[in-house]
Amino acid sequence: MPFLLKDANAVSQADGLRSVLLVPCRFCPAASLAVREKKPYIELFRRFLRTESYESFIRSLRRRLVDEGIETAVFDSKLPHHYVACMWTSRRRRELSKRAEAFEGVVVLGCEATVETVWNSIKSNACRII
Numbered sequence: 001m002p003f004l005l006k007d008a009n010a011v012s013q014a015d016g017l018r019s020v021l022l023v024p025c026r027f028c029p030a031a032s033l034a035v036r037e038k039k040p041y042i043e044l045f046r047r048f049l050r051t052e053s054y055e056s057f058i059r060s061l062r063r064r065l066v067d068e069g070i071e072t073a074v075f076d077s078k079l080p081h082h083y084v085a086c087m088w089t090s091r092r093r094r095e096l097s098k099r100a101e102a103f104e105g106v107v108v109l110g111c112e113a114t115v116e117t118v119w120n121s122i123k124s125n126a127c128r129i130i
């Protein structure tokens with residue numbers, strides 16, 4: 001399980017795009033960030049299954065992309081079984097494919113399994129995967 005993921009500069013890789021869809025997995029990257037920042041991964045009664053340091057990271061990334069003139073949205077769900085992207089159902093992957101059609105790029109926030117899941121879900125689209 002890759003709990004210490006490496007950061008990539010998604011903002012520079014999105015250069016030239018007008019819109020991107022952020023696709024976060026809420027397991028590996030959230031755990032990695034929590035460990036790195038020495039913050040709690042889960043505060044069940046306070047934030048349920050959301051990791052505050054990860055949510056802050058996503059908000060910050062969106063702000064940086066918007067500052068570069070790139071329209072953003074987050075492919076999100078409140079359902080717990082959608083949090084681990086590499087375990088998404090075929091229906092969830094179809095929803096991603098449909099939603100990604102409206103964007104020039106997709107920024108994947110996750111491990112290699114999440115990247116593979118996203119790529120397999122939208123490979124027929126003309127989106128750039130970051």
